[in-house]
Amino acid sequence: MRDSKQPGRSPALRSVSSSARERPIVGLDERVYESTKLAALFDILVDQGCPAGDVLRNVNLTADEVHSPRSRISLADLMTACKNAIRLSSDPHLPYRIGTSIHISTYGMYGFAILCCPDFRKAMAFAELYHALATPLATIEFTEEDGVATWTIEPNARTATDPKVYRFVTEMQIGIHISLMRDIMGPSFTPDQISVAYPEAHDFGLPADQIGCRLSFASRTNRIIFRSAWLDQAANLGNKTTYPAVVALCDDLLNDLKSRIGIAGEIRALLLRDIANPPTLAAIAKLLEMSDRSLRRQLREQGISFRGLLDELRMQIALKYLRTTRLANEDIALALGFSDAANFRRAFRRWTNKSPSKIREE
Template sequence: MLARLPDDAGIGIDVGSRFALTHFGLFGFAVMSCGTLRELLTIAMRYFALTTMHVDITLFETADDCLVELDASHLPADVRGFFIERDIAGIIATTTSFALPLAAKYADQVSAELAVDAELLRPLLELVPVHDVAFGRAHNRVHFPRAMFDEPLPQADRHTLEMCIAQCDVLMQRNERRRGITALVRSKLFRDSGLFPTFTDVAGELDMHPRTLRRRLAEEGTSFRALLGEARSTVAVDLLRNVGLTVQQVSTRLGYTEVSTFSHAFKRWYGVAPSEYSRRG
């Protein structure tokens, strides 16, 4: 879907700036409960697969300094810019509230090199007391002193963190078990964010007879209909909350011929009508 949108720099930043850690469920609560920046980055990288972010995060550490690099070179070129913008903005938006005192204390020792446009990101960066920021670079890196790594964070909660980590481990194990033909079908359904292929199309792409695909999915305890419903429910929330489409637009995008049918399905998934969900933000 992104590849079909007009070339409009800044969409990713607009979407990412709406992120909140609570959107990431248990992962978000785990991050908010971390005791130090070191612990936060360790937890974030360990459970990154539980988020909707797509950049790769790498940490480099020396005796005196640390460097965090965000890389999107593995993503298709036509959507790479969007995800760089979205994920950088998302990280700023989700961590500013509790990391601000720490950022302020080390503001003069932190620097950043970003591959995004200065004017697009400047409103968000005004929330962060970091003065040395270079834009239009070929990479996305943040440099900070190692001492900052082990400073205590104000919202640290060891009990909550341990509970969230235990549940994140369960979710990661569940994701591992979901690999197989189910994962392949799911990847086909999520490929174009709302432009879903038919069951026959998916079987053809997998070079498999439809009856064989139906049997293989049943062996893994699922069905194409169930996976399509899962994909629709996930994409519906993203299009309503992050992209800002209307209920009518989301209904059409997801392949429903009637808005009422989509509304009934959405209420079955989330317990509220899509219009009410949008108002809640």
């Protein structure tokens, strides 16, 4: 597939997106997610002989809480566990192994809905649109054109500050995708190509014999590419009656997730409308139909500041620009609402303890 050609969204994706709820915008430290992925990481490391306390070092969860359906973690907790895994294990295929240990049944109602999709294109569309229910350390996008289907994977922007964590999250997500695709389309599913946006490393990596396809490094994006013919097969476990009922339950789960995030999620959504010219707190209060005092009080109750939310979003966008584009610092500064590149560089160093040029080098 040529890098210069952008695949188009599938008709199935468009049809599902018309009924899907707006996806919540979650902060890195908000403990609103189930511990599904962390539990998979925990189990494999403990099985390899790593002490449970070391696996959960600096994670806001005890060993007894890891498998509890009532437990909630943040994306920061999961990233910390990934860093612990890198430190503790010498397994050369650890992230991929963790990913492939996660099956459709692991994901509860989200997984059941994917299984119930009446055809595989709807399954791809649903998986993308409701990905917020899967404790996402990466964004995923499904496209299809000219007989070729592609999953594009981009780890959370904050992982860009640590190249090893970026690689770990990418390879774990690739493992998850391959595992789930084999669960729903059959164990013989094999991609035609996997490309990753970083050079080959020697500490850990994807096992070529297990992925069963060509692997390329230092590509433009992280992608899993396969023939659309896989999507033309009959979805033997799909059910046209059950599917809409389960989607409605997943909508309820998204609404519950949004309520857990609270006012911070609503503010993030409003700030992202125009991050270069963000509204003031007073303007946001007016949009939310509340007083400035009430809005400030709700933020204090969540332990969040308005300035902190704005800085968090600017940092994430800056990291994404630095990792995935060739925009000059001056252009990034302008896109984020800074008066010049020098002010942007100072703010970026305050956010990440690194310079923009260091991120580009990594």
